[in-house]
Amino acid sequence: MAIDPTVLAHVREALEESHIPLLVDLIDYEAVAEPLRRAIDAEGVAWIN
Numbered sequence: 001m002a003i004d005p006t007v008l009a010h011v012r013e014a015l016e017e018s019h020i021p022l023l024v025d026l027i028d029y030e031a032v033a034e035p036l037r038r039a040i041d042a043e044g045v046a047w048i049n
Helices: 005-017 034-043
Strands: none
Touching: none
């Protein structure tokens, strides 16, 4: 199920304004092309809070 674009935008904004000392690429995994999904599955790091 895709993430509502408004929700995604709000979360991106919150991340940009946070003090997290890392760059974070926030995407909707369900909305990206299969090659990117494979790359994420192979190299991505899940953020578990």
